[in-house]
Amino acid sequence: MADDDITERITQLIDEEHRIQRDHIGREATTEERDQLRAIEVQLDRYWDLLRQRQARRESGQNPDDADLRSANTVENYRQ
Template sequence: MTTDGGIRRTISDLVAQEHELRDRLSRGEADAHEERERLRAIEVELDQCWDLLRQRDAAREFGSDPDAATVRDPGTVEGYLD
């Protein structure tokens, strides 16, 4: 079972990783191509976490079980604005 607190901790960890990677890139301490790929992966994972929290909130609001919410695939969470 995933909890809201666990999801929020994952988000915090990912944001910290994102900031560190961006700092390393700005200082020229990292391979730009590899770090940009990792940044993109972090951004997708963050979007999945936020989506999962929104699903859980909606489930609660409408009387459903928030634990039934699942992580959606990257194509779904990244395609919302397309």
């Protein structure tokens, strides 16, 4: 997946996140909406991670195409 494709996917996810947030302005979000937002957050984390992997590979002289979209479990359990 090319950087432009990853960036486009990130933009789509952000747009979807904003749509869901707008849909429940003035009322509490439903369980379904909260679940959808959490799923979007995880997907955003995964795609941002992929973009960072590609950049790091490029900067170190490696092939950015060898970067893989890591699992949600891997990305969400990084130690900070």
